[in-house]
Amino acid sequence: MALNRLMLSQFRNIHSADLTLGEGVNLFYGANGSGKTSVLEAVHMLASGRSFRSRQHQSVIQRGSERLTVFGRLSTGFAVGVERLTAGGGQVRINQSPAESSSQLASLLPLQLINSDSFAALEGGPAVRRRLLDWTVFHVEHSYLEALKGYQIALRQRNALLRRGKIDHSQLDIWERRLVVQADIVDQLRRRVFADLLAQTETLIAGLPASPLADVVIRYRRGWRQEATLGESLLASRDNDLAQGHTRAGPHRADLAFSVAGQPAQAILSRGQQKMLVCALRTAMARVVAQSHRPPVFLIDDLPAELDAEHQRVFAHWVADSAAQVLVTGIERDVTCQPWLTLGSPWNQPSVFHVEHGRISAES
Numbered sequence: 100m101a102l103n104r105l106m107l108s109q110f111r112n113i114h115s116a117d118l119t120l121g122e123g124v125n126l127f128y129g130a131n132g133s134g135k136t137s138v139l140e141a142v143h144m145l146a147s148g149r150s151f152r153s154r155q156h157q158s159v160i161q162r163g164s165e166r167l168t169v170f171g172r173l174s175t176g177f178a179v180g181v182e183r184l185t186a187g188g189g190q191v192r193i194n195q196s197p198a199e200s201s202s203q204l205a206s207l208l209p210l211q212l213i214n215s216d217s218f219a220a221l222e223g224g225p226a227v228r229r230r231l232l233d234w235t236v237f238h239v240e241h242s243y244l245e246a247l248k249g250y251q252i253a254l255r256q257r258n259a260l261l262r263r264g265k266i267d268h269s270q271l272d273i274w275e276r277r278l279v280v281q282a283d284i285v286d287q288l289r290r291r292v293f294a295d296l297l298a299q300t301e302t303l304i305a306g307l308p309a310s311p312l313a314d315v316v317i318r319y320r321r322g323w324r325q326e327a328t329l330g331e332s333l334l335a336s337r338d339n340d341l342a343q344g345h346t347r348a349g350p351h352r353a354d355l356a357f358s359v360a361g362q363p364a365q366a367i368l369s370r371g372q373q374k375m376l377v378c379a380l381r382t383a384m385a386r387v388v389a390q391s392h393r394p395p396v397f398l399i400d401d402l403p404a405e406l407d408a409e410h411q412r413v414f415a416h417w418v419a420d421s422a423a424q425v426l427v428t429g430i431e432r433d434v435t436c437q438p439w440l441t442l443g444s445p446w447n448q449p450s451v452f453h454v455e456h457g458r459i460s461a462e463s
């Protein structure tokens with residue numbers, strides 16, 4: 100599954116563009132501020148209904164315009180259109196009909212976005228890493244979204260009861276029982292997918308030259324104590340949870356922990372090694388999803404700014420074995436092309452686009 104055609108209008112500094120994308124690598128190069136990242140942002144909007152750079156649609160709509168539109172035609176035959184209005188609201192359509200949810204978009208167009216934020220995954224809070232696991236489970240296990248929603252409803256109810264101040268034990272019992280049932284389903288699905296993710300990540304790392312990366316241990320932490328059931332943990336922490344006003348154990352606290360020789364991985368690995376670890380994990384996510392759903396499209400923002408030439412080449416090889424299509428950006432044309440040229444067809448024949456002051460021209 101690939102994106103065959105991408106049309107944008109009034110999207111940041113891009114007044115309008117109508118792009119026919121190639122099946123392998125699509126390379127967008129140009130000076131700082133020319134609009135390269137905006138192209139990736141537009142694709143992200145097709146796959147989720149929102150930008151990855153700002154929560155407010157207003158900042159993405161071209162200054163002075165009333166609306167932005169993005170339209171994409173997928174190789175699977177689906178057409179997706181997103182419109183956002185300065186006044187608020189807008190619409191998302193799949194084959195002319197209103198989309199039911201952003202998860203419907205995500206399922207049509209699985210995306211892996213690699214940018215400077217992705218490389219900070221090891222340093223940030225658990226939510227960042229949990230989202231990576233959730234993305235993978237969502238695409239692999241069809242029942243996951245419903246299980247997660249069921250869990251979140253029960254969690255919200257328990258938190259609302261905790262915040263009432265006066266504890267109603269019978270009500271808490273009811274919601275905790277539901278919470279535990281949903282939590283177990285979420286945990287089982289995450290655990291199953293994590294095992295595949297771990298195996299794929301370890302295989303990729305094993306192919307790298309010897310370095311401390313080979314000693315990285317990745318663990319799934321389910322969000323509550325190992326020696327207790329969630330029901331026991333919730334009961335034991337009721338008073339503390341009441342004081343805090345929220346539930347402090349459960350799948351909403353799950354994490355992926357990376358360590359080397361018992362130390363946090365970020366305390367041992369160099370910045371470049373950490374980035375390769377993230378690249379391996381992202382590639383592994385794509386491979387797991389490709390096996391049971393469909394290979395994702397990779398959006399890679401300015402890789403030459405993140406990795407040296409050799410590591411860019413390794414990552415390009417990984418991606419070519421895992422992706423449906425790639426959109427990459429960079430400032431210099433040849434430097435950005437370089438890692439892809441040693442690959443087989445179609446990856447070694449990028450479709451090249453020059454971006455200049457919001458105008459995008461295809462090079463022959």
Ligand SMILES: Nc1ncnc2c1ncn2[C@@H]1O[C@H](COP(=O)(O)OP(=O)(O)OP(=O)(O)O)[C@@H](O)[C@H]1O
Pocket residue numbers: 110111112113129130131132133134135136137138157158159160161162428430
């Ligand atoms: N709402 C908007 N309306 C018009 N222009 C905007 C709007 N938001 C941002 N811009 C401008 O659009 C351009 C967007 O640039 P973008 O981040 O896509 O560039 P880039 O080529 O990826 O740059 P860099 O190499 O610096 O990361 C910038 O020049 C920015 O100032």
